Amino acid sequence: MKSKRILSNIVYNLGVFAIGIAMIYPLLWMVMSSFKESNTIFITASSLIPEKFTLENYVNGWKGFGKVTFSTFFKNSLVISVVATFGTVMASSLVAYGFARFQFKGKKILFTAMLLSMMLPAQVLMIPQYLWYQKLGWVGTYLPLIVPYFFAIQGFFVYLMSNFISGIPYELDEAAKIDGCSYFGLYRYIIFPLIKPALVTACIFSFIWRWDDFLSSLLYVSKTAMYPVSLALKLFCDPGAASDYGAMFAMATLSILPVLLIFLVFQKHLVEGISTSGLKG
Template sequence: MRRPSSRVARVAYYVLMLAASFLMLYPIIWMVFSSFKPTNTVFSTAGELVPRQWTLANYVNGFKGFSGVPFWRFLLNSLFISVVSTIGTVLSSAIVAYALSRLRFRLRKLLFVLVLGTMMLPAQVLLVPQYLWYQKLGWTNSYLPLIVPYWFAIQGFFVYLFMSFMDDIPRSLDEAAKLDGCSYYGIFFRVIMPLLKPAIVTATIFSFMWRWDDFLSALMYVSDTEWYPASLALKLFTDPGTTSDYGAMIAMCCVSLVPSILIFAVFQKQLVQGASSSGLKG
């Protein structure tokens, strides 16, 4: 029979976890409810969670967009950038990780250290050199700076993630594939990649969410309004020179959260498996 003290401790634990979860989720809950408030009452009633008057005007005005460009166009721009960049990130990082984990060549350890070193380099340090470089290439005001670099395994985190998985795959599988006539490319695509599913899902989720939320890169390289991703288009709702439609901005923020939430919900099991298998959990 369970002792009363143990039961009380268990109840107290769940109550504490629910309270902490509510505190973490409250900003999102507030944003969702505020998106249904009239735009002129969003901040005057900020202390009230439930709207006094419910309205869909914020969503209607938000989807109208700007300069004849509807907001769904900005969402499609974000989707294109995120999907293409994520494919490049996952594929290139897996290839580099395969070379560092499975192949033996000179300076391999030095290259691995350099890859890890990129994780310690603040991205802000590279902003000016990268902009000058892309400007010389004629890539400004295009999606190229937002997509092309990620096809060259520039994020050491994902390389390390894939290496952690590959190191746990028995090398006997490689030897068996070689005896069957597989080349290094055949081993990678037919043997290694199918076993990397948890890591691929984990990398895909993180990469997609990071690219979807990327504001600074789009601000630097995209200047035409019709090519704005959603993260950059949201700032158009606030104009210090005229009036700002905060209700529409909050409504479109809620819409912009949907893809990330859906991806996390669908692949939550694989994400947890990938994080636990790679040692990302504390």
């Protein structure tokens, strides 16, 4: 029995390792290709290790386009992602607090509508949203990429935080009210600190989604100097001329570093936020 268990563990771990390598290989290929000479990337595509390591792709890629360096694109992405994530976390936590702790007319209808919004494809809303933002004069600015997230438009985060808050004992609310705490004070001093795992989870997912958002930037941002990284990367591919894939792979490699860093730093809270649903009374 012991030998069978050992053999089973070996087979299982080898299978997981093989699947992991298959999943991460495209990423490894991109990273290693960024160190190859640009004109040899697809000639030596079957080889993962570069014949000659070079940093020329990173130098050329960082120069950007015209007078706009890639540092500007990174700054644009950082502004959009951080501000939109802040709005998402604050608005979603407030709405979730209302759903979890208050009783009001139409609550079930609103909660159902929130759940249905999670099932609605984003592509369905593109045309009406674009027409609306165009009438507001927001097209060509960052407003469509930031402002909506201050109104809790992502039901996933509201649902996640609502479950956390529902798991917090009501006795804490009652004790705070006896001490003269208002409803907003209850949210600020009791609820908000106790849903830290859900808040961190929302921060991670929201930041990654905003950082990687290509389509929204393509719709609403027109000036090159305002491009985020996700949109700027496509400038390396020119159908009418030679494409600099080496520089594109180099900048794409750099673009995943902020997301990877955030994931590694907050991984513990991410797992806790997904695997639990609040405090257990």
